[in-house]
Amino acid sequence: MDLFTKVTTILVALIAIVYAIFSHYPVPPVSPIMYQWKTWGSFLTHKKFNIFYIDKQINNGTKTLVCLHGFPTSSFDYFKAYPYLIKSFDRIIFIDFLGMGYSDKPTGHSYSIMEQADIVQAVLNHIKVDAFHLLAHDYGDTVTQELLARIKEDGLQLPIKSVSLMNGGIFPAIHSPLLIQRLLHLPVIGFFLGKLNNKYTFAINLNRVFGSGTSPTMAEFYDFWAIVRQNHGYRVFGEILSYLDERYEHEDRWVSATKNTKIPLQFIYGPADPVNPAPFEEMYHKLIPNQYFDKLDDNIGHYPHFEAPEEVVKRLNQFLKKKGF
Template sequence: MDLLTKITSILVVLIAIGFTIFTNYPAPPISPIMYQWQTWGSYLTFKQFKIFYIDKQINNGTKTLLCLHGFPTSSFDYFKAYPFLIKSFDRIVFIDFLGMGYSDKPTLHSYSIMEQADIVQSVINHIGLDDFHILAHDYGDTVTQEILARIRDDGLNLKIKSVSMMNGGVFPSIHSPLVIQKLLHLPVIGYLLGKLNNKYTFAINLNRVFGSGTSPTMAEFYNFWAIVRHNHGYRVFGDILAYLDERFEHEDRWVSAMKNTKIPLQFIYGPSDPVNPPPFDVMYHKLIYNPYFDKLDENIGHYPHFEAPEEVVKRLNLFLQKKGL
């Protein structure tokens, strides 16, 4: 065996050992605020999977809000908005989608928007949710589009009083996924990249979608990562990203549902968003009849409810007031 072969063999062994250690390190401990969020929650069994949700009754009134989160994070995204939301709503419900947050994260599973919509319906039925508003973000916007389509096209009987969306790729033709999202979606490369994800690479990539001066602190990135890392969620990123293809496959159904819904519809938009760049607002006004579109300050990016939580709730309240809701 020549020297080059020996060196190559040693390098392969070292890389294999490093990969094994790197991809099997323990999950980080959760912070007190994350612990509180988790203790608020309950679990619903959907098929064989556990779905995490929070059902907070704040006051004795009936004004109810259902919050749906984005990819790749969780309902915890709303923790900054929560103190402002409880001033306006009597009951707030949060759901962690399958594969994210504190819900189960099965591997070798065919994740789909259709199934996530089924999960939302199951939680709604389980807790007896009626006459409620929806506040959705990103991935949650797409799930909401499917729910609207079911109401319009399939006769689904849900009493949704209003829908407010934030920075979701509801128009696939102008949606610009990050390079890392495209790579994670690839069959083999995506699997390896998912396994190699860590809090530093996660923070670097997630930080790209925030606006100028609105990035999370390292402690906040740590919280996001800890929830992603829970039950090895980072390993199923590539599988969940199948929704990028679904958006094109069901574009007509989902865009039409927004265009033709009779439910009052609002879009709250952070313009400093690389995955939904400024042509988005032009497209929205072009396609949506009588649009109610709230464009935030230029420095707000992809996570408006995290970057400007008080302003988002203010815009939500103004929308509901103008609609008499």
């Protein structure tokens, strides 16, 4: 047996052992706040899949906010912003995308931004939402871009009153996915890496996108992981990451829709974001000069609504006030 064969055999054996350990790792316990979040929710069956959403009516008014989350987490990302949001809105809706959060996470599925936009429309139609404001983050930004394109190019009648985006790769040319995202996106390597994911590797990789001094506590990382671990969500990371290719494929459609939308648009930006580095601000002002760009403190990273929830809601309210809402 030559050296290469020996090394390969050892590597395969190690992978098999590690996989055997992690594939049988118990599901993390549910924290009280996670339990409350899930009890608030309901499920809508969309094309045989169960989609989790929360529809919270806070007051009797009609000021409604729809929140869309990023990859690889869930609507639970907004739990720190929620206490501030309820002071400004009468109804708040959170949606977990297919493959994430408490929604179904089918394997071997062709995940797409188009399908996620269909899901958002289906949930809003199901719960009968009239005019609403939209707050989105990361992956949710791209879904929002598709919705804007449907309004602009396809004549979709969707009563969005304003759009606020946060730290999403809306400009593919300068978007910089983490190494782990690129590896997970690879056909074979990504398949095995996805199956080997665990709460420690998840926390290490997710921590890289937070700013200085704004990282979640280990308990909060475990909450994030516990939701990812639901229905083995970590196993479909690579399949969901097809959105990286979609961003390039539909770049003209989505950037044009963002640039030319008649809907008031705001971008809330955490500058300490390795996924959307400094050139992002310059490109935004160049391509979308007449819209609002709110840059947060230098230490805020990729999850502004988690890292600086009070400030994000403050900027959102200031924007809506300027636009007469």
